Amino acid sequence: MLDFTYNISTKILFGKNTIQHLADEIEPYGKEILLVYGGGSIKKTGVYASIISALRSNALVFHELPGVQPNPRISSVRKGIDLCKTYDIECIVGVGGGSVIDTAKTIAAGVYHNGDPWDLFLLGDSAIKKALPIGTVLTLAATGSEMNGNAVISNEQTEQKLAIHHDVLRPRFSILDPTLTFTVPQDQTAAGVVDIFSHVLEQYFSPTREAFVQNRIAESLLLTCIYFGPIALQEPTNYEARAQLMWTSSLALNGLLGYGRITDWATHGIEHAVSAAYDVTHGVGLAILTPHWMEYVFDSETLDTFVEYARNVWKVKGADKAVVAKKGIEETQRFFGSLGMPRTLREVGVKKEKLEEIAEKTVMYRDVGKFRTLGKDDVFRILQRSF
Amino acid sequence: MLDFTYNISTKILFGKNTIQHLADEIEPYGKEILLVYGGGSIKKTGVYASIISALRSNALVFHELPGVQPNPRISSVRKGIDLCKTYDIECIVGVGGGSVIDTAKTIAAGVYHNGDPWDLFLLGDSAIKKALPIGTVLTLAATGSEMNGNAVISNEQTEQKLAIHHDVLRPRFSILDPTLTFTVPQDQTAAGVVDIFSHVLEQYFSPTREAFVQNRIAESLLLTCIYFGPIALQEPTNYEARAQLMWTSSLALNGLLGYGRITDWATHGIEHAVSAAYDVTHGVGLAILTPHWMEYVFDSETLDTFVEYARNVWKVKGADKAVVAKKGIEETQRFFGSLGMPRTLREVGVKKEKLEEIAEKTVMYRDVGKFRTLGKDDVFRILQRSF
Numbered sequence: 001m002l003d004f005t006y007n008i009s010t011k012i013l014f015g016k017n018t019i020q021h022l023a024d025e026i027e028p029y030g031k032e033i034l035l036v037y038g039g040g041s042i043k044k045t046g047v048y049a050s051i052i053s054a055l056r057s058n059a060l061v062f063h064e065l066p067g068v069q070p071n072p073r074i075s076s077v078r079k080g081i082d083l084c085k086t087y088d089i090e091c092i093v094g095v096g097g098g099s100v101i102d103t104a105k106t107i108a109a110g111v112y113h114n115g116d117p118w119d120l121f122l123l124g125d126s127a128i129k130k131a132l133p134i135g136t137v138l139t140l141a142a143t144g145s146e147m148n149g150n151a152v153i154s155n156e157q158t159e160q161k162l163a164i165h166h167d168v169l170r171p172r173f174s175i176l177d178p179t180l181t182f183t184v185p186q187d188q189t190a191a192g193v194v195d196i197f198s199h200v201l202e203q204y205f206s207p208t209r210e211a212f213v214q215n216r217i218a219e220s221l222l223l224t225c226i227y228f229g230p231i232a233l234q235e236p237t238n239y240e241a242r243a244q245l246m247w248t249s250s251l252a253l254n255g256l257l258g259y260g261r262i263t264d265w266a267t268h269g270i271e272h273a274v275s276a277a278y279d280v281t282h283g284v285g286l287a288i289l290t291p292h293w294m295e296y297v298f299d300s301e302t303l304d305t306f307v308e309y310a311r312n313v314w315k316v317k318g319a320d321k322a323v324v325a326k327k328g329i330e331e332t333q334r335f336f337g338s339l340g341m342p343r344t345l346r347e348v349g350v351k352k353e354k355l356e357e358i359a360e361k362t363v364m365y366r367d368v369g370k371f372r373t374l375g376k377d378d379v380f381r382i383l384q385r386s387f
Numbered sequence: 388m389l390d391f392t393y394n395i396s397t398k399i400l401f402g403k404n405t406i407q408h409l410a411d412e413i414e415p416y417g418k419e420i421l422l423v424y425g426g427g428s429i430k431k432t433g434v435y436a437s438i439i440s441a442l443r444s445n446a447l448v449f450h451e452l453p454g455v456q457p458n459p460r461i462s463s464v465r466k467g468i469d470l471c472k473t474y475d476i477e478c479i480v481g482v483g484g485g486s487v488i489d490t491a492k493t494i495a496a497g498v499y500h501n502g503d504p505w506d507l508f509l510l511g512d513s514a515i516k517k518a519l520p521i522g523t524v525l526t527l528a529a530t531g532s533e534m535n536g537n538a539v540i541s542n543e544q545t546e547q548k549l550a551i552h553h554d555v556l557r558p559r560f561s562i563l564d565p566t567l568t569f570t571v572p573q574d575q576t577a578a579g580v581v582d583i584f585s586h587v588l589e590q591y592f593s594p595t596r597e598a599f600v601q602n603r604i605a606e607s608l609l610l611t612c613i614y615f616g617p618i619a620l621q622e623p624t625n626y627e628a629r630a631q632l633m634w635t636s637s638l639a640l641n642g643l644l645g646y647g648r649i650t651d652w653a654t655h656g657i658e659h660a661v662s663a664a665y666d667v668t669h670g671v672g673l674a675i676l677t678p679h680w681m682e683y684v685f686d687s688e689t690l691d692t693f694v695e696y697a698r699n700v701w702k703v704k705g706a707d708k709a710v711v712a713k714k715g716i717e718e719t720q721r722f723f724g725s726l727g728m729p730r731t732l733r734e735v736g737v738k739k740e741k742l743e744e745i746a747e748k749t750v751m752y753r754d755v756g757k758f759r760t761l762g763k764d765d766v767f768r769i770l771q772r773s774f
Contacts, residue, residue, distance in 0.1 A: 001565075001630040003402025008395060014647065015390025178388075210627050212614060213635050216607030224600040240597045243388040247647070248600050260401070260634070 001210055001260040008254050010147045011173040014247065016239075018175045019050055019137060022093075023058035025173040029133040030090020033062040034083055036104045037095045040066065042139065045183050051095060051137065063087050065107075071154045071161065071275050071282070072099040077117045080107035084132065094136045094171075097192075098143025098282075101136050102151035105169040108132040109151075118155055121162040128166040136174040140184055141246040142192035142283060144199060144253030146174035154276050160361065161276035176250065178242035186233050190339035191283025193229035193245065197222060197335075198286040199252040202268060205297075205305055205371040208261030218257050219312045224248045226313070229339055266369030267293045270379055273362040280348045287341035288348070291333035292385040297372040298325060305371075345387045355383040388597055388647040395641050397534045398560040401634065403626075405562050406437055406524060409480075410445035412560040416520040417477025420449040421470055423491045424482045427453070429526065432570050438482060438524065450474050452494075458541045458548065458662050458669070459486040464504050467494035471519065481523045481558075484579075485530025485669075488523050489538035492556040495519040496538075505542055508549040518555040524562045527571055528633040529579035529670065531586060531640030533561035541663050547748065548663035563637065565629035573620050577726035578670025580616035580632065584609060584722075585673040586639040589655060592684075592692055592758040595648030605644050606699045611635045613700070616726055653756030654680045657766055660749040667735045674728035675735070678720035679772040684759040685712060692758075732774045742770040 013021055026033060033055065042048040055062050065080045083089065084107060094104035108131035110117030120127055138146045145151070149169040154161040184192070204218040224244055231241040251257075270293070271285040298306055303321055310316040310328025318324050333343070342348055350358075359380035367373050374382070400408050413420060420442065429435040442449050452467045470476065471494060481491030495518035497504030507514055525533045532538070536556040541548040571579070591605040611631055618628040638644075657680070658672035685693055690708055697703040697715025705711050720730070729735055737745075746767035754760050761769070 001401075001627060001634065003405070004399075006397075006399035006401065010393075012391075012393035014388075014393065018390070212627075212631050213607060213611040213638070216610050217604050220600060220603030220607050223603050227599060240388060240599075243647075244599050247388065251600070260630075 002208060002262070004259040006255065006259055007167060008147065008256070009167075010171045010254070012147065012176055012250065013173065014176045016177060016179055018177050019047070020054070022051060022135075022137065022175060023054045023060060025135055025175070026060060026091055026093065027058070029135075029172065031060055032088055032090045033060050034065060034080065034087070034089040034092045034107070035062050035095065036065045036068060036080060036092060036100055036107070038066070038068045038097075038100050041183070042095055045180070047095065047137070047139065047180060063089065068096065068100045068103045070099050071279055072103045074118050074153050074155045076103050077106045077110055077153060080104075081110045081117060084111045089132065091133045091135065094134065095139065097138070097140030098145040101138075101143070101145040101171070102153060104134050104136070105131070105145070105149075105151040106153050106164065108134050109164070109166070109169060120164055121153065125165050128164060128168060131166070131168040134169070134171045136171045137180070138174055138176050138246065139180045140188065140192055141181055141242070141249040142195040144196070144249050146171060146176065147250040147254040150253070152272065159276050160364075161272040163272070174250075176246050178239055178246045181242045181246060182237045184236070186236070187340065188281075189232050189236070190229070190341060191281045191287075192249070193225050193232070193339060194283040194287040194336055194341060196245065196249045196252045197225045198267060198283075198290055200257060201290065202265045203257040203261070203263040204309065205264050206261045207370055211261040214257055214260060215308065221248050221252050221257070222313045226335060233339065262370045264369050264371040266372070266374050269368035270362050270382060273358045274345065274350065276361065277354060277358055278348065278350050280350070284341060284348060287336040287339075288343060288345055288386050289382065290336070291329055292382050294329045294332065296378065296382050296385070297369075298329065302372065345383065350387070352387055355387060356380055359383055389595060389649070391646040393642065393646055394554060395534065395643070396554075397558045397641070399534065399563055399637065400560065401563045403564060403566055405564050406434070407441070409438060409522075409524065409562060410441045410447060412522055412562070413447060413478055413480065414445070416522075416559065418447055419475055419477045420447050421452060421467060421474070421476040421479045421494070422449050422482065423452045423455060423467060423479060423487050423494070425453070425455045425484075425487050428570070429482055432567070434482065434524070434526065434567060450476065455483065455487045455490045457486050458666055459490045461505050461540050461542045463490050464493045464497055464540060467491075468497045468504060471498045476519065478520045478522065481521065482526065484525070484527030485532040485539075488530070488532040488558070489540060491521050491523070492518070492532070492536075492538040493540050493551065495521050496551070496553070496556060507551055508540065508542075512552050515551060515553040515555060518553070521556070521558045522560045522562075523558045524567070525633065526567045527575065527579055528568055528629070528636040529582040531583070531636050533558060533563065534637040534641040537640070539659065546663050547751075548659040550659070561637075563633050565626055565633050568629045568633060569624045571623070573623070574727065575668075576619050576623070577616070577728060578668045578674075579636070580612050580619070580726060581670040581674040581723055581728060583632065583636045583639045584612045585654060585670075585677060587644060588677065589652045590644040590648070590650040591696065592651050593648045594757055598648040601644055601647060602695065608635050608639050608644070609700045613722060620726065649757045651756050651758040653759070653761050656755035657749050657769060660745045661732065661737065663748065664741060664745055665735065665737050667737070671728060671735060674723040674726075675730060675732055675773050676769065677723070678716055679769050681716045681719065683765065683769050683772070684756075685716065689759065732770065737774070739774060742774060743767055746770055
């Protein structure tokens with residue numbers, strides 16, 4: 001186990017009607033609130049109305065940044081920063097999934113940055129010193145952004161999708177009411193499950209072999225996705241399925257799995273380049289790329305990790321390690337397929353002639369991956385196989 | 388999954404030489420420190436010297452409460468409170484295992500209580516409003532006290548051992564350097580493993596059946612104890628074994644496993660009554676009692692939990708559920724035995740004529756257990772079987 005510092009500071013209010021505590025949780029951070037949300041589904045579901053009434057009855061003043069899109073844009077962040085400066089915002093509340101929360105985080109840091117907020121993505125995480133306090137109301141189980149200090153933002157001009165990470169970006173509190181995900185459509189539910197699954201894999205496939213308890217916990221979360229993913233698709237109002245997936249989304253990327261080891265993140269790197277160019281749903285891109293990444297990095301050196309994965313997660317039997325390992329990869333692809341995920345990049349509108357440029361953009365600042373380090377040619381080959 | 392609020396606020400500095408950060412971590416909380424420790428082993432190992440030099444070179448003023456015993460006494464707590472009041476202590480640092488840390492916590496809360504600190508154990512947790520900040524340097528993987536808000540203290544006059552729980556008692560930081568446990572003797576290492584194992588079982592054996600991800604994570608921690616416990620006994624300086632056990636001790640009782648479900652704690656209740664009367668090592672008492680508790684509460688209603696446990700933890704095969712379940716109980720007892728734990732209360736000096744009084748004390752304030760609620764007669768029968 002490598003050395004680490006554990007600091008998961010986000011308070012989680014989990015359960016039915018936890019939204020009733022929103023105003024109390026905001027209170028310590030100030031009275032002037034920026035409410036960040038997406039395309040208006042929270043207005044249809046009534047979440048917006050309950051939030052507004054809670055804020056009003058507690059004499060909190062709020063301003064709004066609606067319209068945050070999936071694969072959220074730096075242009076939304078810029079608008080948010082302007083609002084924060086104009087109205088002396090003291091606390092930002094993101095109501096939605098990862099896109100909304102990531103936008104809220106980047107606004108929170110951008111307020112204290114002299115210059116354009118996109119700089120933060122190019123300067124590196126040490127450029128972040130301070131951020132406004134953030135709270136979230138989660139409406140989609142997927143990114144884990146509700147419990148970590150990560151944000152991923154797209155730049156529509158440069159066709160880039162980049163990430164920042166900092167402890168000051170960790171939400172002070174997150175409200176996780178599984179019933180708020182009852183109305184998430186089937187395809188988004190499925191993409192969310194793949195996203196959770198992929199977050200676990202990116203940490204499980206690690207060059208640090210000495211991570212026993214971390215690996216067993218990782219397998220626990222994968223088993224939860226495998227068990228409850230299909231149930232949530234079949235029965236969207238099954239509370240237990242929604243609750244288990246929601247909590248698993250937070251545990252998958254709050255730090256727990258990554259402490260004490262090096263983590264990979266190659267597939268996320270490639271997917272971010274794909275979805276920066278084509279606005280593909282993140283989980284869909286991951287579902288297509290992951291099995292091909294697995295096949296590409298599978299060799300005699302990585303064999304044992306694949307065998308461990310196949311046996312413990314997919315319960316593959318047999319003594320021939322290579323056969324067992326390959327079966328694990330097949331099972332992964334089969335699982336994503338069973339959730340209704342496409343299998344190829346062409347199905348989601350990616351053009352073959354764009355693959356090389358996507359590969360270039362993936363490694364624009366550095367090679368990707370730690371389990372196996374991938375350069376441009378490696379990424380290009382994975383993209384071709386995924387096409 | 389039941390509703391819950393997640394708030395694990397302790398910062399963990401995990402790894403070799405993390406003790407070098409001690410003074411920096413104390414700094415935000417004040418300059419006047421109370422150092423709490425045990426029987427002097429930290430002086431032999433050199434931990435004491437490095438702490439003292441770190442405190443001195445950072446101009447921190449410290450006072451000392453040495454001599455905290457296993458099954459720590461309320462009399463030590465009283466001494467500590469006097470020192471805190473005399474010297475206007477601002478931060479308490481516990482250097483040791485659970486006994487030392489629990490003493491530090493109780494002092495921290497007792498400083499703000501008008502009256503004798505034992506009152507806190509009788510009045511209930513709501514009597515605790517405030518506590519001095521606490522930091523810890525862990526030297527034994529066992530109780531998990533380094534990452535939670537629990538403290539267990541014995542009253543030598545009344546022969547009681549009772550617990551308090553409060554978020555204000557959570558250490559602000561804990562320094563977990565696995566090399567500090569290299570010198571822990573075999574019997575204490577083994578008792579620590581049993582304690583960790585038992586903490587997981589007390590949450591796994593839950594009346595809340597809908598706790599899928601929690602149960603899988605619980606099994607992960609049990610598998611880690613089973614794998615690394617024997618290694619730590621054989622090779623006391625095996626870093627990975629010590630590291631995995633240390634981190635597992637914290638994860639086993641920091642809240643993670645218990646969130647979203649009701650937990651049991653009957654075996655702990657009984658053991659506390661035993662060790663209040665006989666000063667038995669906590670892990671030893673748990674090793675003796677746990678299999679008998681299991682056999683006692685095993686019936687057609689609890690069968691499925693036992694089957695899940697046997698199959699997932701002990702890899703027991705077979706279709707006959709009752710046979711599978713019983714094999715899981717046997718494996719538990721065999722594992723504790725393989726660690727060198729005694730099997731009977733008589734081996735550790737408990738007298739048969741005392742069993743009824745121990746049973747009475749166990750349920751003095753309330754019946755114990757939630758998986759199965761146990762009254763005095765139940766506890767008496769479990770004690771007799773364990774005798």
